[in-house]
Amino acid sequence: MAVKGMANMPDQLIGFDWPKARILCERHNSRLSPLDSEAKKLAEGLHQFVDGARHTTVHLSGLLLERWALKTVINHMAAGFAHANRWLPNQDLVRNAFGLEPLPHGCGLYLLRVDGYEPVSTEQAGITLAWMGTEDGTPRECMGAIVYLHGATFFLLLQTHFLDVLRTNGLGFSNSGLPLTYDRLSYHPKKAQIDDGQGHTMLALFDWGLIGKPQSC
Numbered sequence: 664m665a666v667k668g669m670a671n672m673p674d675q676l677i678g679f680d681w682p683k684a685r686i687l688c689e690r691h692n693s694r695l696s697p698l699d700s701e702a703k704k705l706a707e708g709l710h711q712f713v714d715g716a717r718h719t720t721v722h723l724s725g726l727l728l729e730r731w732a733l734k735t736v737i738n739h740m741a742a743g744f745a746h747a748n749r750w751l752p753n754q755d756l757v758r759n760a761f762g763l764e765p766l767p768h769g770c771g772l773y774l775l776r777v778d779g780y781e782p783v784s785t786e787q788a789g790i791t792l793a794w795m796g797t798e799d800g801t802p803r804e805c806m807g808a809i810v811y812l813h814g815a816t817f818f819l820l821l822q823t824h825f826l827d828v829l830r831t832n833g834l835g836f837s838n839s840g841l842p843l844t845y846d847r848l849s850y851h852p853k854k855a856q857i858d859d860g861q862g863h864t865m866l867a868l869f870d871w872g873l874i875g876k877p878q879s880c
Contacts, residue, residue, distance in 0.1 A: 694761060698731035702788075702812060705867065709813045712857065712865035725851055725869035726762075729772035732810045732819045734760045739790050740805065756821065769826050773818040773848040774855050775809065788812050793843075809843065815855075818848055 701724055708721035737752045737760055758764045789811040794804065806828070807820040820829065830845045849855075855867045 695730075695734055698727055698734055701727035702731045705815060706813045708865055708867065709815060712859075712863060713814075715863060716865075717863055719865040721865070721867045723867055723869050725772065725871040726765075726873070728869070729766070729819075729851075730760055730762055732772055732808075732817060733766075735788060735810065736790060736792075736805075736808045736819055736821075739808075740792070767823045769850070770820050770823055771851065773820065773850050774852040775816045775818045775843070776847045776849070777816055818843060 704721055705723060705728065708719050711719045733756065737756060741751055752760075755764065759766050791809040791811075793806045793808065805821055806825045807818060807822075810817045810819055820826070829843075829848075851871050852869055853871075854869065856864060858864045
């Protein structure tokens with residue numbers, strides 16, 4: 664296994680246990696394990712589709728998947744994988760990730776429509792970030808991120824004041840070939856379906872109802 668092109672480490676061969684950020688303690692990490700379980704349900708459905716299952720239906724909690732995407736983006740940036748300087752989330756985003764408060768309306772998870780489905784993903788989960796930069800190109804504020812999960816593609820918007828930017832001009836992703844314009848996005852989708860043109864389909868149904876009772880962090 665090797666890493667290449669990471670901001671905070673040289674290109675090198677690594678062991679399987681090496682690239683871990685270890686940001687959270689065991690107690691807080693266990694609090695977020697249901698989020699990973701929800702993402703795993705989607706990943707397993709995608710694998711069944713790729714393996715030739717004729718009809719696959721996956722029922723998902725949209726809020727848990729949204730929090731998984733937020734947790735994944737926070738971990739990625741706090742570990743320094745996004746650029747040379749670590750980015751620390753504000754308290755509101757941390758509370759959102761733990762389910763203590765909902766994200767503001769318009770922020771959160773969008774389904775990103777792409778032209779053609781690529782079922783073979785080189786990464787189990789991948790992230791491409793969009794930054795609001797200064798004139799010299801220095802990252803200043805993270806607007807959001809494209810989040811990939813075994814070929815499924817989402818966009819996570821982090822701040823409400825970027826909604827107008829997204830609706831008017833779209834967001835720039837220098838490291839992604841995906842066009843990110845508002846007409847390609849579906850906020851809090853109720854369902855998503857993929858079809859390989861050979862009679863195989865996968866349907867993901869998203870429930871955006873509240874899950875359980877928030878617990879203190």
